[in-house]
Amino acid sequence: MKNKLVKLFTLIILLISFQQALHAQDENHKKMDWWKEARFGLFIHWGIYAVPAGVWNGIEVPGIGEWIMNKGKIPMTDYQKLPAQFNPIKFNAAEWVQMAKEAGMKYIVITSKHHDGFAMFKSNASSFNIVDATPFKRDIIKELAEACQKQGIKFGLYYSQAQDWNHPGGAANGGHWDSAQNGNMDKYIDEIAIPQVKEILSAYNPAIIWWDTPTDMSKERATKFLNELKPYPNLITNNRLGGGFEGDLETPEQYIPATGIPGKNWESCMTLNNTWGYKRNDSNWKSTQVLIRNLIDIASKGGNYLLNVGPTAEGIIPLPSVERLKEVGAWLKVNGEAIYATKASPFAYLPWGRATIKNNKLYLHIFDYPSNGKIKIPLANDIVKSYLLSNPSVLITTTKVGNYVWLTLPLNAPDKIASVIVVETKGEARSSLVSPIPSFGKQAMASSTQFDKDDKWNAKNVLDNNNKTSWKTIETDTTAWLNLNLMEATNIGAIALNEAGGRTTQFSIEYKDGNTWVTILTGEHIGSRFFKQFTPVKAKEFRLNISKAKPGGIEIKDFQLFYDE
Numbered sequence: 001m002k003n004k005l006v007k008l009f010t011l012i013i014l015l016i017s018f019q020q021a022l023h024a025q026d027e028n029h030k031k032m033d034w035w036k037e038a039r040f041g042l043f044i045h046w047g048i049y050a051v052p053a054g055v056w057n058g059i060e061v062p063g064i065g066e067w068i069m070n071k072g073k074i075p076m077t078d079y080q081k082l083p084a085q086f087n088p089i090k091f092n093a094a095e096w097v098q099m100a101k102e103a104g105m106k107y108i109v110i111t112s113k114h115h116d117g118f119a120m121f122k123s124n125a126s127s128f129n130i131v132d133a134t135p136f137k138r139d140i141i142k143e144l145a146e147a148c149q150k151q152g153i154k155f156g157l158y159y160s161q162a163q164d165w166n167h168p169g170g171a172a173n174g175g176h177w178d179s180a181q182n183g184n185m186d187k188y189i190d191e192i193a194i195p196q197v198k199e200i201l202s203a204y205n206p207a208i209i210w211w212d213t214p215t216d217m218s219k220e221r222a223t224k225f226l227n228e229l230k231p232y233p234n235l236i237t238n239n240r241l242g243g244g245f246e247g248d249l250e251t252p253e254q255y256i257p258a259t260g261i262p263g264k265n266w267e268s269c270m271t272l273n274n275t276w277g278y279k280r281n282d283s284n285w286k287s288t289q290v291l292i293r294n295l296i297d298i299a300s301k302g303g304n305y306l307l308n309v310g311p312t313a314e315g316i317i318p319l320p321s322v323e324r325l326k327e328v329g330a331w332l333k334v335n336g337e338a339i340y341a342t343k344a345s346p347f348a349y350l351p352w353g354r355a356t357i358k359n360n361k362l363y364l365h366i367f368d369y370p371s372n373g374k375i376k377i378p379l380a381n382d383i384v385k386s387y388l389l390s391n392p393s394v395l396i397t398t399t400k401v402g403n404y405v406w407l408t409l410p411l412n413a414p415d416k417i418a419s420v421i422v423v424e425t426k427g428e429a430r431s432s433l434v435s436p437i438p439s440f441g442k443q444a445m446a447s448s449t450q451f452d453k454d455d456k457w458n459a460k461n462v463l464d465n466n467n468k469t470s471w472k473t474i475e476t477d478t479t480a481w482l483n484l485n486l487m488e489a490t491n492i493g494a495i496a497l498n499e500a501g502g503r504t505t506q507f508s509i510e511y512k513d514g515n516t517w518v519t520i521l522t523g524e525h526i527g528s529r530f531f532k533q534f535t536p537v538k539a540k541e542f543r544l545n546i547s548k549a550k551p552g553g554i555e556i557k558d559f560q561l562f563y564d565e
Protein backbone atom coordinates (compact mmCIF):
# COMPACT_ATOMS: atom_id res chain seq x y z
CA MET A 1 0.00 0.00 0.00
CA LYS A 2 2.79 2.38 1.03
CA ASN A 3 4.61 1.53 -2.21
CA LYS A 4 1.53 2.29 -4.28
CA LEU A 5 1.10 5.64 -2.58
CA VAL A 6 4.74 6.57 -3.24
CA LYS A 7 4.29 5.63 -6.93
CA LEU A 8 1.09 7.66 -7.17
CA PHE A 9 2.74 10.64 -5.49
CA THR A 10 5.76 10.44 -7.85
CA LEU A 11 3.43 10.26 -10.85
CA ILE A 12 1.54 13.36 -9.70
CA ILE A 13 4.81 15.27 -9.18
CA LEU A 14 5.99 14.20 -12.65
CA LEU A 15 2.71 15.30 -14.23
CA ILE A 16 2.88 18.69 -12.49
CA SER A 17 6.50 19.30 -13.62
CA PHE A 18 5.59 18.21 -17.15
CA GLN A 19 2.66 20.63 -17.19
CA GLN A 20 4.88 23.40 -15.83
CA ALA A 21 7.51 22.71 -18.50
CA LEU A 22 4.82 22.80 -21.21
CA HIS A 23 3.46 26.03 -19.79
CA ALA A 24 6.95 27.63 -19.73
CA GLN A 25 7.50 26.51 -23.32
CA ASP A 26 4.11 27.93 -24.31
CA GLU A 27 4.88 31.24 -22.62
CA ASN A 28 8.24 31.36 -24.40
CA HIS A 29 6.52 30.75 -27.74
CA LYS A 30 4.04 33.52 -26.97
CA LYS A 31 6.75 36.01 -26.06
CA MET A 32 8.47 35.35 -29.39
CA ASP A 33 5.28 35.70 -31.47
CA TRP A 34 5.63 39.39 -32.35
CA TRP A 35 9.34 38.94 -33.03
CA LYS A 36 8.78 36.05 -35.42
CA GLU A 37 6.14 37.99 -37.31
CA ALA A 38 8.36 41.10 -37.52
CA ARG A 39 11.10 39.67 -39.77
CA PHE A 40 12.78 43.07 -40.21
CA GLY A 41 14.36 45.39 -37.63
CA LEU A 42 16.63 48.41 -37.44
CA PHE A 43 19.95 48.18 -35.60
CA ILE A 44 21.46 51.52 -34.54
CA HIS A 45 25.09 51.84 -33.48
CA TRP A 46 25.41 55.31 -32.07
CA GLY A 47 27.88 56.69 -29.59
CA ILE A 48 30.70 59.20 -29.09
CA TYR A 49 32.83 57.24 -31.61
CA ALA A 50 30.76 59.11 -34.21
CA VAL A 51 32.84 62.22 -33.32
CA PRO A 52 36.19 60.91 -34.68
CA ALA A 53 34.18 58.94 -37.28
CA GLY A 54 37.10 56.62 -38.03
CA VAL A 55 39.89 59.23 -38.04
CA TRP A 56 42.16 59.93 -35.03
CA ASN A 57 44.69 62.78 -35.12
CA GLY A 58 44.23 63.00 -38.88
CA ILE A 59 44.99 59.31 -39.41
CA GLU A 60 42.43 56.78 -40.61
CA VAL A 61 42.12 54.00 -38.03
CA PRO A 62 41.49 50.65 -39.75
CA GLY A 63 38.48 48.56 -38.70
CA ILE A 64 34.93 49.31 -37.69
CA GLY A 65 34.07 52.80 -36.43
CA GLU A 66 32.87 51.93 -32.92
CA TRP A 67 36.16 50.10 -32.26
CA ILE A 68 38.33 53.19 -32.86
CA MET A 69 39.42 53.41 -29.23
CA ASN A 70 40.59 49.77 -29.18
CA LYS A 71 42.10 49.68 -32.69
CA GLY A 72 43.83 53.03 -32.24
CA LYS A 73 44.95 52.11 -28.67
CA ILE A 74 43.62 55.48 -27.55
CA PRO A 75 44.31 56.23 -23.86
CA MET A 76 41.26 56.60 -21.62
CA THR A 77 41.96 60.26 -20.79
CA ASP A 78 42.06 61.17 -24.51
CA TYR A 79 38.92 59.23 -25.36
CA GLN A 80 37.14 60.80 -22.42
CA LYS A 81 37.47 64.18 -24.15
CA LEU A 82 34.97 63.09 -26.82
CA PRO A 83 31.72 63.62 -24.86
CA ALA A 84 32.48 67.36 -24.69
CA GLN A 85 32.37 67.38 -28.52
CA PHE A 86 29.21 65.31 -28.83
CA ASN A 87 26.30 67.62 -29.46
CA PRO A 88 23.89 65.93 -31.88
CA ILE A 89 21.47 68.83 -32.22
CA LYS A 90 19.94 67.39 -35.39
CA PHE A 91 18.77 64.24 -33.59
CA ASN A 92 15.03 63.74 -33.80
CA ALA A 93 13.71 60.53 -32.28
CA ALA A 94 10.31 60.76 -33.98
CA GLU A 95 11.95 61.09 -37.41
CA TRP A 96 14.23 58.09 -36.86
CA VAL A 97 11.34 55.93 -35.75
CA GLN A 98 9.24 57.10 -38.68
CA MET A 99 12.09 56.29 -41.06
CA ALA A 100 12.29 52.76 -39.65
CA LYS A 101 8.54 52.32 -40.00
CA GLU A 102 8.55 53.56 -43.56
CA ALA A 103 11.32 51.09 -44.33
CA GLY A 104 8.91 48.36 -43.19
CA MET A 105 10.88 47.64 -40.02
CA LYS A 106 8.94 46.40 -36.99
CA TYR A 107 11.50 46.91 -34.24
CA ILE A 108 14.55 48.94 -33.32
CA VAL A 109 17.61 47.87 -31.32
CA ILE A 110 19.99 50.68 -30.32
CA THR A 111 23.34 50.64 -28.51
CA SER A 112 22.63 51.88 -25.00
CA LYS A 113 26.30 51.25 -24.16
CA HIS A 114 28.87 49.86 -26.57
CA HIS A 115 32.32 48.50 -25.70
CA ASP A 116 33.69 52.03 -25.20
CA GLY A 117 31.65 52.17 -21.97
CA PHE A 118 29.77 55.37 -22.85
CA ALA A 119 26.11 55.24 -21.81
CA MET A 120 23.69 56.88 -24.22
CA PHE A 121 21.22 57.20 -21.31
CA LYS A 122 21.18 58.99 -17.96
CA SER A 123 23.01 56.65 -15.61
CA ASN A 124 23.57 56.97 -11.89
CA ALA A 125 26.16 54.19 -12.01
CA SER A 126 28.64 56.21 -14.11
CA SER A 127 28.86 59.86 -15.10
CA PHE A 128 30.34 58.74 -18.43
CA ASN A 129 26.90 59.18 -19.98
CA ILE A 130 25.16 61.41 -22.48
CA VAL A 131 23.25 63.49 -19.93
CA ASP A 132 26.10 64.16 -17.49
CA ALA A 133 29.07 64.37 -19.87
CA THR A 134 27.91 66.06 -23.09
CA PRO A 135 26.70 69.56 -23.91
CA PHE A 136 23.62 67.89 -25.43
CA LYS A 137 22.40 66.67 -22.04
CA ARG A 138 19.41 64.82 -23.52
CA ASP A 139 18.68 61.16 -22.83
CA ILE A 140 18.37 59.85 -26.40
CA ILE A 141 17.41 56.34 -25.23
CA LYS A 142 14.48 57.81 -23.33
CA GLU A 143 13.43 59.89 -26.33
CA LEU A 144 13.63 56.91 -28.68
CA ALA A 145 11.81 54.62 -26.26
CA GLU A 146 8.97 57.15 -26.06
CA ALA A 147 8.88 57.71 -29.83
CA CYS A 148 8.72 53.94 -30.42
CA GLN A 149 5.92 53.58 -27.90
CA LYS A 150 4.03 56.44 -29.54
CA GLN A 151 4.46 55.13 -33.08
CA GLY A 152 3.75 51.50 -32.15
CA ILE A 153 7.09 49.88 -32.91
CA LYS A 154 9.01 47.55 -30.60
CA PHE A 155 12.08 48.92 -28.85
CA GLY A 156 15.22 46.99 -27.92
CA LEU A 157 18.49 47.85 -26.24
CA TYR A 158 21.98 46.64 -27.03
CA TYR A 159 24.18 46.53 -23.92
CA SER A 160 27.88 45.54 -23.90
CA GLN A 161 27.94 43.60 -20.64
CA ALA A 162 31.55 42.41 -20.60
CA GLN A 163 33.72 44.65 -22.74
CA ASP A 164 34.06 48.15 -21.32
CA TRP A 165 37.20 50.08 -22.18
CA ASN A 166 36.48 53.10 -19.98
CA HIS A 167 35.64 51.55 -16.62
CA PRO A 168 38.41 49.76 -14.69
CA GLY A 169 37.94 46.01 -14.72
CA GLY A 170 35.84 45.98 -17.90
CA ALA A 171 37.02 43.37 -20.40
CA ALA A 172 38.80 44.27 -23.64
CA ASN A 173 39.27 41.92 -26.60
CA GLY A 174 42.99 41.76 -27.23
CA GLY A 175 43.73 42.93 -23.66
CA HIS A 176 43.96 46.33 -21.98
CA TRP A 177 46.26 48.95 -23.54
CA ASP A 178 46.02 51.57 -20.80
CA SER A 179 46.89 50.72 -17.19
CA ALA A 180 43.87 52.79 -16.10
CA GLN A 181 41.69 50.03 -17.57
CA ASN A 182 43.07 47.42 -15.18
CA GLY A 183 40.82 46.38 -12.36
CA ASN A 184 38.59 43.65 -11.07
CA MET A 185 35.99 42.44 -13.58
CA ASP A 186 33.59 41.26 -10.89
CA LYS A 187 33.71 44.68 -9.27
CA TYR A 188 33.05 46.26 -12.69
CA ILE A 189 30.07 43.93 -13.19
CA ASP A 190 28.68 44.61 -9.71
CA GLU A 191 29.22 48.37 -9.73
CA ILE A 192 28.71 49.39 -13.36
CA ALA A 193 27.19 46.75 -15.62
CA ILE A 194 24.53 45.29 -13.31
CA PRO A 195 23.34 48.69 -12.01
CA GLN A 196 23.15 49.98 -15.58
CA VAL A 197 21.23 46.94 -16.78
CA LYS A 198 18.82 47.50 -13.88
CA GLU A 199 18.51 51.16 -14.94
CA ILE A 200 17.73 50.47 -18.58
CA LEU A 201 15.27 47.68 -17.77
CA SER A 202 13.28 49.77 -15.33
CA ALA A 203 13.50 53.14 -17.11
CA TYR A 204 12.84 52.15 -20.73
CA ASN A 205 11.00 48.84 -20.53
CA PRO A 206 12.72 47.36 -23.60
CA ALA A 207 11.27 44.40 -25.49
CA ILE A 208 14.77 43.08 -26.26
CA ILE A 209 18.14 43.12 -24.53
CA TRP A 210 20.89 42.51 -27.07
CA TRP A 211 24.09 41.33 -25.31
CA ASP A 212 27.38 41.37 -27.16
CA THR A 213 30.90 39.85 -27.06
CA PRO A 214 30.89 37.73 -23.89
CA THR A 215 34.63 38.26 -23.29
CA ASP A 216 35.68 36.65 -19.96
CA MET A 217 32.07 35.92 -19.00
CA SER A 218 31.79 32.93 -16.70
CA LYS A 219 28.60 31.13 -15.77
CA GLU A 220 28.66 32.90 -12.42
CA ARG A 221 29.00 36.35 -13.99
CA ALA A 222 26.31 35.67 -16.57
CA THR A 223 23.93 34.45 -13.84
CA LYS A 224 24.06 37.87 -12.19
CA PHE A 225 22.64 39.41 -15.38
CA LEU A 226 20.06 36.66 -15.79
CA ASN A 227 18.79 37.33 -12.26
CA GLU A 228 18.06 40.92 -13.26
CA LEU A 229 15.90 39.73 -16.16
CA LYS A 230 13.61 37.62 -13.98
CA PRO A 231 11.02 40.35 -13.33
CA TYR A 232 10.61 40.78 -17.11
CA PRO A 233 9.22 37.49 -18.42
CA ASN A 234 8.42 38.91 -21.85
CA LEU A 235 11.90 40.25 -22.44
CA ILE A 236 13.69 38.68 -25.42
CA THR A 237 17.46 38.20 -25.17
CA ASN A 238 20.02 36.99 -27.67
CA ASN A 239 22.65 34.28 -27.34
CA ARG A 240 25.63 36.52 -26.59
CA LEU A 241 25.47 36.82 -22.80
CA GLY A 242 28.08 34.11 -22.28
CA GLY A 243 28.50 31.59 -19.47
CA GLY A 244 26.88 28.92 -21.66
CA PHE A 245 23.42 30.57 -21.72
CA GLU A 246 21.55 30.30 -25.00
CA GLY A 247 19.05 33.15 -24.79
CA ASP A 248 16.08 33.27 -27.16
CA LEU A 249 17.84 33.81 -30.46
CA GLU A 250 20.89 32.94 -32.48
CA THR A 251 22.73 35.89 -34.02
CA PRO A 252 24.68 35.13 -37.20
CA GLU A 253 26.66 38.30 -37.89
CA GLN A 254 27.25 39.65 -41.41
CA TYR A 255 26.06 36.43 -43.04
CA ILE A 256 22.98 34.40 -43.79
CA PRO A 257 23.30 30.73 -42.78
CA ALA A 258 23.07 28.59 -45.92
CA THR A 259 20.09 26.60 -44.65
CA GLY A 260 18.89 28.87 -41.84
CA ILE A 261 19.03 27.55 -38.28
CA PRO A 262 16.17 25.04 -38.15
CA GLY A 263 14.42 24.75 -34.81
CA LYS A 264 15.86 28.07 -33.52
CA ASN A 265 14.85 31.69 -33.64
CA TRP A 266 17.62 33.55 -35.44
CA GLU A 267 18.47 37.00 -36.63
CA SER A 268 21.17 37.97 -39.13
CA CYS A 269 22.59 41.34 -38.18
CA MET A 270 24.30 43.20 -40.98
CA THR A 271 25.77 46.57 -41.83
CA LEU A 272 24.69 48.80 -44.71
CA ASN A 273 28.31 49.68 -45.53
CA ASN A 274 31.38 48.12 -43.82
CA THR A 275 30.99 49.62 -40.36
CA TRP A 276 28.42 49.60 -37.56
CA GLY A 277 29.35 52.94 -35.97
CA TYR A 278 29.66 55.94 -38.31
CA LYS A 279 32.92 56.28 -40.32
CA ARG A 280 33.12 59.31 -42.53
CA ASN A 281 35.26 57.56 -45.17
CA ASP A 282 33.19 54.42 -45.55
CA SER A 283 30.99 54.71 -48.61
CA ASN A 284 30.83 51.04 -49.52
CA TRP A 285 27.04 50.97 -49.45
CA LYS A 286 25.14 47.81 -50.29
CA SER A 287 22.66 48.27 -53.12
CA THR A 288 18.91 48.24 -52.53
CA GLN A 289 18.82 45.02 -54.54
CA VAL A 290 21.22 43.32 -52.13
CA LEU A 291 19.22 44.56 -49.13
CA ILE A 292 15.83 43.41 -50.46
CA ARG A 293 17.21 40.06 -51.56
CA ASN A 294 18.94 39.59 -48.20
CA LEU A 295 15.63 40.20 -46.46
CA ILE A 296 13.88 37.69 -48.72
CA ASP A 297 16.70 35.15 -48.37
CA ILE A 298 16.56 35.43 -44.58
CA ALA A 299 12.74 35.16 -44.46
CA SER A 300 12.90 32.14 -46.79
CA LYS A 301 15.12 30.44 -44.19
CA GLY A 302 12.91 31.42 -41.25
CA GLY A 303 15.02 34.24 -39.77
CA ASN A 304 14.92 37.98 -39.06
CA TYR A 305 17.05 40.72 -40.64
CA LEU A 306 18.49 43.32 -38.26
CA LEU A 307 19.92 45.97 -40.55
CA ASN A 308 22.24 48.59 -39.11
CA VAL A 309 22.62 52.34 -39.50
CA GLY A 310 25.42 54.41 -37.95
CA PRO A 311 24.27 58.00 -37.31
CA THR A 312 26.71 60.93 -37.35
CA ALA A 313 27.79 63.00 -34.34
CA GLU A 314 25.25 65.61 -35.43
CA GLY A 315 22.43 63.11 -35.07
CA ILE A 316 21.87 62.39 -38.75
CA ILE A 317 21.38 58.99 -40.32
CA PRO A 318 23.60 59.09 -43.44
CA LEU A 319 21.60 59.85 -46.58
CA PRO A 320 22.71 56.74 -48.54
CA SER A 321 21.23 54.63 -45.71
CA VAL A 322 18.00 56.62 -45.66
CA GLU A 323 17.57 56.40 -49.44
CA ARG A 324 18.09 52.66 -49.52
CA LEU A 325 15.78 52.03 -46.59
CA LYS A 326 13.09 54.06 -48.33
CA GLU A 327 13.39 51.83 -51.39
CA VAL A 328 13.22 48.67 -49.29
CA GLY A 329 10.08 50.14 -47.68
CA ALA A 330 8.53 50.80 -51.08
CA TRP A 331 9.11 47.16 -52.09
CA LEU A 332 7.65 45.96 -48.78
CA LYS A 333 4.58 48.13 -49.20
CA VAL A 334 3.66 46.04 -52.23
CA ASN A 335 5.15 42.71 -51.19
CA GLY A 336 5.19 42.76 -47.36
CA GLU A 337 2.52 40.04 -47.23
CA ALA A 338 5.18 37.64 -48.56
CA ILE A 339 7.65 38.54 -45.76
CA TYR A 340 5.88 39.34 -42.48
CA ALA A 341 4.69 36.42 -40.37
CA THR A 342 5.85 33.96 -43.00
CA LYS A 343 7.60 30.66 -42.44
CA ALA A 344 10.67 29.16 -44.11
CA SER A 345 10.53 27.76 -47.62
CA PRO A 346 9.63 24.08 -47.88
CA PHE A 347 12.22 23.73 -50.69
CA ALA A 348 15.96 23.27 -50.06
CA TYR A 349 16.75 25.78 -52.78
CA LEU A 350 15.24 27.23 -55.94
CA PRO A 351 17.64 28.16 -58.73
CA TRP A 352 15.79 31.36 -59.70
CA GLY A 353 15.01 32.81 -56.25
CA ARG A 354 13.42 32.03 -52.91
CA ALA A 355 10.08 31.03 -51.37
CA THR A 356 8.18 31.76 -48.16
CA ILE A 357 4.89 30.34 -46.88
CA LYS A 358 1.97 31.57 -44.80
CA ASN A 359 -1.01 29.30 -44.14
CA ASN A 360 -2.12 28.03 -47.53
CA LYS A 361 -0.15 30.53 -49.55
CA LEU A 362 3.21 29.90 -51.10
CA TYR A 363 5.10 33.03 -52.14
CA LEU A 364 7.69 32.72 -54.89
CA HIS A 365 10.24 35.54 -54.94
CA ILE A 366 11.80 35.55 -58.39
CA PHE A 367 15.29 37.08 -58.59
CA ASP A 368 16.42 35.71 -61.97
CA TYR A 369 13.38 36.18 -64.15
CA PRO A 370 13.26 33.47 -66.85
CA SER A 371 13.50 34.77 -70.44
CA ASN A 372 10.92 32.18 -71.60
CA GLY A 373 8.58 33.04 -68.71
CA LYS A 374 8.71 29.51 -67.26
CA ILE A 375 9.78 28.32 -63.82
CA LYS A 376 9.25 25.02 -62.02
CA ILE A 377 8.75 24.18 -58.35
CA PRO A 378 8.87 20.75 -56.69
CA LEU A 379 5.45 21.26 -55.08
CA ALA A 380 3.51 18.30 -53.69
CA ASN A 381 0.17 20.09 -53.10
CA ASP A 382 -2.76 20.68 -55.40
CA ILE A 383 -3.12 24.30 -56.43
CA VAL A 384 -6.19 26.49 -55.96
CA LYS A 385 -4.93 29.45 -58.00
CA SER A 386 -1.84 31.50 -58.70
CA TYR A 387 -1.38 35.21 -59.36
CA LEU A 388 0.98 38.19 -59.08
CA LEU A 389 1.10 39.60 -55.55
CA SER A 390 1.42 43.15 -56.91
CA ASN A 391 -1.62 42.66 -59.16
CA PRO A 392 -3.86 39.70 -58.23
CA SER A 393 -5.88 40.13 -61.44
CA VAL A 394 -2.86 38.78 -63.38
CA LEU A 395 -3.45 35.03 -63.10
CA ILE A 396 -0.62 32.54 -63.61
CA THR A 397 -1.16 29.23 -65.37
CA THR A 398 0.18 26.18 -63.54
CA THR A 399 0.78 22.70 -64.98
CA LYS A 400 1.78 19.61 -63.03
CA VAL A 401 4.44 17.42 -64.67
CA GLY A 402 5.74 14.56 -62.50
CA ASN A 403 7.19 15.94 -59.26
CA TYR A 404 7.12 19.51 -60.54
CA VAL A 405 4.62 22.29 -61.12
CA TRP A 406 5.44 24.55 -64.07
CA LEU A 407 4.32 28.17 -63.93
CA THR A 408 3.88 30.36 -66.98
CA LEU A 409 4.67 33.95 -65.97
CA PRO A 410 4.07 37.27 -67.74
CA LEU A 411 6.98 37.75 -70.18
CA ASN A 412 8.31 40.88 -68.48
CA ALA A 413 9.43 40.89 -64.85
CA PRO A 414 6.95 42.96 -62.81
CA ASP A 415 9.78 43.91 -60.40
CA LYS A 416 13.47 44.08 -61.34
CA ILE A 417 14.63 43.12 -57.85
CA ALA A 418 12.14 40.44 -56.87
CA SER A 419 8.77 39.67 -58.48
CA VAL A 420 6.44 37.87 -56.11
CA ILE A 421 4.01 35.19 -57.27
CA VAL A 422 1.36 33.81 -54.94
CA VAL A 423 0.45 30.15 -55.26
CA GLU A 424 -2.62 29.24 -53.21
CA THR A 425 -2.28 25.60 -52.22
CA LYS A 426 -4.56 22.98 -50.71
CA GLY A 427 -2.92 22.71 -47.29
CA GLU A 428 0.45 24.20 -46.38
CA ALA A 429 2.94 23.93 -49.24
CA ARG A 430 5.19 20.85 -49.13
CA SER A 431 8.08 19.77 -51.29
CA SER A 432 7.48 16.79 -53.56
CA LEU A 433 11.11 15.72 -53.07
CA VAL A 434 11.82 13.16 -50.39
CA SER A 435 14.61 14.72 -48.35
CA PRO A 436 15.28 18.43 -48.76
CA ILE A 437 19.07 18.15 -48.49
CA PRO A 438 20.45 14.88 -49.84
CA SER A 439 23.81 15.33 -48.10
CA PHE A 440 22.29 15.86 -44.63
CA GLY A 441 23.54 13.18 -42.23
CA LYS A 442 25.35 11.16 -44.93
CA GLN A 443 29.03 10.09 -44.80
CA ALA A 444 32.06 12.38 -44.85
CA MET A 445 35.73 11.43 -45.06
CA ALA A 446 38.70 13.77 -44.91
CA SER A 447 42.39 13.81 -45.83
CA SER A 448 43.31 14.69 -42.22
CA THR A 449 41.59 15.73 -39.00
CA GLN A 450 43.08 17.82 -36.24
CA PHE A 451 43.27 15.92 -32.96
CA ASP A 452 40.89 16.82 -30.19
CA LYS A 453 40.17 14.60 -27.20
CA ASP A 454 36.42 15.09 -27.72
CA ASP A 455 36.66 14.56 -31.48
CA LYS A 456 35.59 18.17 -32.00
CA TRP A 457 36.93 18.43 -35.56
CA ASN A 458 35.38 15.31 -37.09
CA ALA A 459 34.62 15.55 -40.84
CA LYS A 460 30.99 14.51 -40.25
CA ASN A 461 30.39 17.92 -38.61
CA VAL A 462 30.15 19.55 -42.04
CA LEU A 463 26.94 17.58 -42.68
CA ASP A 464 24.99 18.43 -39.53
CA ASN A 465 23.67 21.78 -40.79
CA ASN A 466 25.07 23.44 -37.69
CA ASN A 467 27.63 26.15 -38.24
CA LYS A 468 28.91 25.88 -34.69
CA THR A 469 30.60 22.59 -35.51
CA SER A 470 33.44 22.16 -37.99
CA TRP A 471 35.91 19.84 -39.63
CA LYS A 472 39.49 21.03 -39.23
CA THR A 473 42.68 19.72 -40.80
CA ILE A 474 45.99 19.40 -39.02
CA GLU A 475 47.79 22.76 -38.75
CA THR A 476 50.55 22.10 -41.30
CA ASP A 477 48.19 21.10 -44.15
CA THR A 478 48.22 23.37 -47.19
CA THR A 479 46.19 20.91 -49.29
CA ALA A 480 43.23 18.78 -48.22
CA TRP A 481 40.15 16.96 -49.45
CA LEU A 482 36.75 16.27 -47.98
CA ASN A 483 34.64 13.52 -49.59
CA LEU A 484 30.88 13.18 -49.28
CA ASN A 485 29.30 9.83 -49.96
CA LEU A 486 25.58 10.10 -50.67
CA MET A 487 25.24 6.28 -50.57
CA GLU A 488 23.44 6.23 -53.94
CA ALA A 489 23.75 8.08 -57.25
CA THR A 490 21.86 11.36 -56.79
CA ASN A 491 21.09 14.26 -59.12
CA ILE A 492 22.90 17.24 -57.59
CA GLY A 493 22.48 20.80 -58.88
CA ALA A 494 23.97 23.12 -56.25
CA ILE A 495 26.42 23.31 -53.36
CA ALA A 496 26.80 25.45 -50.24
CA LEU A 497 30.05 25.81 -48.28
CA ASN A 498 30.98 27.74 -45.16
CA GLU A 499 34.66 28.17 -44.30
CA ALA A 500 35.97 29.77 -41.11
CA GLY A 501 39.34 31.48 -41.03
CA GLY A 502 39.59 31.99 -44.81
CA ARG A 503 42.71 29.80 -45.29
CA THR A 504 41.71 28.25 -48.62
CA THR A 505 43.14 30.03 -51.66
CA GLN A 506 42.41 27.45 -54.40
CA PHE A 507 39.80 24.71 -54.54
CA SER A 508 37.55 22.66 -56.79
CA ILE A 509 34.31 20.76 -56.38
CA GLU A 510 34.45 17.37 -58.03
CA TYR A 511 32.35 14.22 -58.50
CA LYS A 512 33.53 10.65 -58.98
CA ASP A 513 32.92 9.02 -62.34
CA GLY A 514 34.16 5.43 -62.07
CA ASN A 515 37.65 5.90 -60.62
CA THR A 516 38.15 9.43 -61.88
CA TRP A 517 37.40 12.70 -60.12
CA VAL A 518 35.77 15.16 -62.55
CA THR A 519 35.80 18.90 -61.84
CA ILE A 520 32.42 20.65 -61.56
CA LEU A 521 33.70 24.10 -60.59
CA THR A 522 36.80 25.83 -59.26
CA GLY A 523 37.34 28.85 -57.03
CA GLU A 524 39.84 30.73 -54.90
CA HIS A 525 38.04 31.84 -51.76
CA ILE A 526 35.22 29.99 -50.06
CA GLY A 527 34.08 32.39 -47.35
CA SER A 528 31.17 31.92 -45.00
CA ARG A 529 28.40 31.68 -47.57
CA PHE A 530 29.63 30.12 -50.74
CA PHE A 531 26.67 28.97 -52.85
CA LYS A 532 26.87 27.81 -56.47
CA GLN A 533 24.44 26.22 -58.81
CA PHE A 534 25.77 24.09 -61.67
CA THR A 535 24.63 21.86 -64.53
CA PRO A 536 23.21 18.89 -62.63
CA VAL A 537 25.44 15.87 -62.11
CA LYS A 538 24.29 12.38 -61.11
CA ALA A 539 26.85 10.75 -58.82
CA LYS A 540 27.28 9.05 -55.48
CA GLU A 541 30.50 10.70 -54.34
CA PHE A 542 31.40 14.38 -54.36
CA ARG A 543 34.41 16.14 -52.90
CA LEU A 544 35.86 19.48 -51.98
CA ASN A 545 39.45 19.40 -53.18
CA ILE A 546 41.61 22.14 -51.66
CA SER A 547 44.79 22.46 -53.71
CA LYS A 548 46.22 25.55 -51.94
CA ALA A 549 45.69 26.91 -48.45
CA LYS A 550 47.51 28.93 -45.83
CA PRO A 551 48.81 26.74 -42.98
CA GLY A 552 47.19 26.88 -39.56
CA GLY A 553 44.36 24.37 -40.04
CA ILE A 554 41.68 24.61 -42.74
CA GLU A 555 38.25 24.81 -41.08
CA ILE A 556 35.03 23.96 -42.92
CA LYS A 557 31.77 24.43 -41.04
CA ASP A 558 29.24 23.31 -43.65
CA PHE A 559 29.31 21.36 -46.90
CA GLN A 560 25.86 20.83 -48.38
CA LEU A 561 24.74 19.39 -51.68
CA PHE A 562 21.30 20.12 -53.10
CA TYR A 563 19.07 18.27 -55.53
CA ASP A 564 18.68 19.55 -59.04
CA GLU A 565 15.47 21.52 -58.54
Ligand code: FHN
Nearest residue numbers: 064066067212213253269276
Ligand atom coordinates in the same frame (compact mmCIF):
# COMPACT_ATOMS: atom_id res chain seq x y z
O1 FHN B 1 32.21 44.10 -31.42
C1 FHN B 1 30.89 44.22 -31.82
C2 FHN B 1 30.72 45.14 -32.98
O2 FHN B 1 31.23 46.38 -32.68
C3 FHN B 1 29.24 45.25 -33.30
O3 FHN B 1 28.55 45.81 -32.23
C4 FHN B 1 28.70 43.89 -33.61
C5 FHN B 1 27.22 43.84 -33.91
O4 FHN B 1 26.78 42.53 -33.90
N1 FHN B 1 28.92 42.98 -32.48
C6 FHN B 1 30.30 42.86 -32.06
C7 FHN B 1 31.08 41.93 -32.89
O5 FHN B 1 30.49 40.69 -32.96
